[in-house]
Amino acid sequence: MAGRRLGADEEALWALVRATVRALPGRRAESVAAAPPLPEPAAPARSTAATPVSAPVRPAPRGPGETLDRGWDRRLATGHVAPERTIDLHGHTLASAHSALDFGLGAAIARGERVVLLVTGKPPRPESQRPHARGAIRASVLDWLQLSRHAGAIAAVRNAHPRHGGAGALYVILRRKR
Structure with a gap:
């Protein structure tokens, strides 16, 4: 490369x-x-023009199957996994949803739970008017998980089976405590 x-x-x-x-x-x-x-850095010039700020580098998302074995992926895809905790983010603002997610993951990790069902709501339909009035939480969840203090405890994130909410929910698989 x-x-x-x-x-x-x-x-x-x-x-x-x-x-x-x-x-x-x-x-x-x-x-x-x-x-x-x-x-030595030069003294910053005083200017009224805005200086461009580079975006922070985010970790690359984990692809499917990178951290789970085939058995886990098969059980998740067929809906044969029972979530031990559900975190429902419906009706929250972005700030309160982020806080609820952080608190819920912390509690799940403390109790040694492995599968958390994260209910985010369905993403906007492709034919919907842009900019979307809905779907801000769903769009932010993966970034929140990757950049959270609990990121090291997350083994994988997968789409939920229709029996657990389908496109409106995600499974967050937590690592086993060692």
């Missing part, structure tokens, strides 16, 4: 990072030249 070349300032930062890394026991360390000093 070819990527872009690093600029001089990026090369300097990368050299500093490489200088702080130690090889694992039993592995050979690459020789790294001393990192050149970082250039």
Whole structure:
């Protein structure tokens, strides 16, 4: 996979990072030249124009089957899994839905539950008028899960079976406590 070349300032930062890394026991360390000093940042110019802000980098979504075995995926797809907890986000604002999701996941993890049914509501139909008046919670849920304090405890997120809400719900599969 070819990527872009690093600029001089990026090369300097990368050299500093490489200088702080130690090889694992039993592995050979690459020789790294001393990192050149970082250039001092220039004083920011005062301007009334807005400066562009880059969006934060989000972790890549987990694809289907990456963290669950085939048996789990089969039981979820056929609806043979009984959720141990349901978190219903209907009627919430974005802020209260995010809070309810965080609280519900924390409680499920504390109790050692494995399958949480997250009811979000169905996504807007493709033929609906844009911008959508509905579906903001559903659109935000996957980002909330990936960036939450509980992200490390989530093994996978799958669409729910029609008996558990179909397109209006998700299964959140939590990792087993070790």
